[in-house]
Amino acid sequence: MYPLAYGFIASETTDNWTWFMEQLKKAIGDPPLLAVCSDACKGLENAVKNVFPNAEQRECFYHLVKNFQKRFRGFGQIYPAARAYREDIFYDNITKMVSESAEAVKWLQTNHKLLWYRCAFNPEIKCDYITSNIAESFNNWIRDYKDLPVADLADKIREMIMVLWNKRRNIAYRLPEGRILPAIMHQLKANTRGLGHLKIVPCSNWSAEVWDHSSRVERHIVKLHQRTCTCLEWQHTGKPCQHVLAYVTHQRGVDLEQFVHDYYSVNRFRAAYGREIEPMTDKTQWPQVDLPFLVGAPLAKLPVGRRRKLRRKGWMEGGHKKKVSKDGKCTNEGEGEKGCDNDTALTNGKGKKMIRGPMTCKKCGEKGHRQASAKCPLNGTAKKRKRRQPRKNVTKAASAEPSTPRRPTREEILRDSPGRVTRSKLAMLLGEGTSSQTDTTSPVKMPTTTAPKKMTPKRKLHIE
Template identity: 90%
Template sequence: MYPVAYGFIASETTVNWTWFMEQLKKAIGDPPLLAICSDACKGLENAVKNVFPNAEQRECFYHLARNFKKRFRGFIQIYPAARAYREEIFYDNLAKMLSESSEAVQWLQANHKLLWYRCGFNPDIKCDYITSNIAESFNNWIRSHKDLPVADLADKIREMIMVLWHKRKIIAYRLPEGMILPAIMVQLRANTRGLGHLKIVKCSNWSAEVWDHSSGVSVRHIVKLEQRTCTCQEWQHTGKPCQHVLAYVTRQRGIDLEQFVHDYYLVNRFRAAYGREIEPMTDKTQWPKVDLPFLVGAPLAKLPPGRLRKLRIKGWMEGGHKKKGSKDGKFTNEMEGEKGCDNDTAPTNAKGKKMIRGPMTCKRCGEKGHRQASSKCPLNGTAKKRKRRQPRKNVTIQPAEPSTPRRPTREEILRDSPGRVTRSMLATLLGEGTSSQVDTNSPVRMPTAAAPKKMTPKRKLHIG
């Protein structure tokens, strides 16, 4: 992150953005190789066209994809199309989108006319960023000081930038002059690993064919070290050797990898970027008094009610911030609350103000009207299942037919016997004896278990 200029405006309008771009032009001039990446703000887009007509206007792909997902679903080809360095890959993915829906491609061409794909970038600029997240990093950097007054906020940002420049200036003069930045070399050495899927076919000492078999289909690229070109176009756009160049260079002896990196990553450029000095300033009591020919009044714009926000408003894809003290640990979306409850019938709090609450949604089943721990959820195991009441039928109960007595088995006799069973007793019960001994007409009486005797503890004899 390299801060160049910052300003304070009331709202993002075309007039305010034009004023900011004019001040920026006074600071940096009008360089021939300049790329400005912005979001979908129309006022900023028009201001860049008016003040920097020769600059390359780029659009943040993150904001484009967020707007695209609101209208169309399932087009994953837009991501490889934006990241592709070659035009052939970009048009192939665009053709797949066109075959699925021509409306999506027409919407992109009509509403997003700026450059959001890498193959359309100027390779001489040596910057392949497709997002504008650097602005969000700066916003997060000054988040804890955004509630200060304007004069104090401007002075605090100046102090933070001054400290940042001083630290990086110390780092710059500790690095060896004329060398590539160590962070870039560490990154390139890490990229030299895992290149076994590339096959090198040498043509000369400075050019070769590189076959790529990683995707299942053999793709061939031409690498020319003298011209610093590769047909994958990544080396031309970034200024750092791609994987095809690294595979060719690392398999040769006596070749230094630093000579194939662009001068943009030299330590000398890093020193020149932080060579200037940000002048220190005194406090307000020592500032010179100036008699202005006009009266400085209060700003005309009205401030919104409530405390100013420190955190930026996140989009619908990112989710809200967590709030301390809330039951669910999340913010309640006001738009969802308006859908779930009418303003006229909304409940009121202790102060008499209307509270807008939306219908609660279960995290397990996804249904509305109950929470995750409620007994109404059918997935948490506590739901009360109501049995459907069966209608009573007029059924007459018939008396059971008398059945013949069944003889007990040997196991049943042994199990129900209260004590020792003799052979004669067992033969009598099972009917195995003679006819004179056993009467078949008399009912069989099973022995009953005797009641257990109550055991009394023995008393000890105490001899006095």
């Protein structure tokens, strides 16, 4: 992507496009080899025709197919017809379309008069693009900054292009001068693989016949000294086709770079990014200029809502899928002026499909709930019930004391004891003795008749 010119207009009209093309002509002049590829916009088509009458006007094949498939179905011959470099292949596919429906071919000739097929392109212009996808790449490049004001947006785009050019300028001066770009050579070397279906019949050191046995037997003539091949791909792109690659790799000691057009050279790459984009200060340091007229606000009426960032997808692509998070909020950006809400969301947080619109109750006819929902006033459950509290396990308090007395604790025994308490006495007081020794119904008293039990030491077991 090589950013060349950009402008800010309110709407795509013939006057605005004419103004833009006039400014572009002041910047690049009127080169003899110029091709302009546009979409199906009539204003842009007329502007290019008026400002650049000698330019080759091309039409984006993608926009053409979208308009074509709205009216006609089942014409797969239009794709190989647009991509073919040879006129005989183009007319063979068009003849098949005429045999199926002459109305479809007549519609193409009436509504799409610009060049949309490769065989009609000028081979001197080393560009075989049939779509304008490169413009969508620039649109996606500046997508995050489209909400800025016009002055800030222009300054941000200038900064991005300045950084891009400086980066590629540094790359250009690291590459060897007089050679072909390494990316092009890497692409050509990758294309040399898988050429076993081609048979070489040499005629001389610079010309040969190449037999293609892939689908049907085809024979092409390759002339290296003239840089021509009868498949015409080499003439249009400037890069050797598969027939040339098969013949060049068949020989020994032949450099592949000499068969690549100078368009892909390092010298051209340096010249493209040799000019520097001047840095600028912020708006506070700009010079004050007294204009003889008053600059007012634009007369165009801005639409309601936020501005669109993503391009409008056609009906063939299915449009943008709206993403909904777990909390039910739309997380997709650039969905247009209205955005999305929970009722029209297509997917939830787990990626499952949801109902497209608000549901309708079959009983009351209101939207927002189902027939068995508690919100319906006709099924008797419209009011929200209070949450049922769990029952508490309430037991009645016993009026009498428990039948078994509570065993006193160690602290109570020591507190109520009149004298010294030995281990045997403490055991008897805690109830560890016999039932005859303790009285469970009488209060605790110190016994006086029981003798203390002798403690015999434990015997140690000696093992040899």
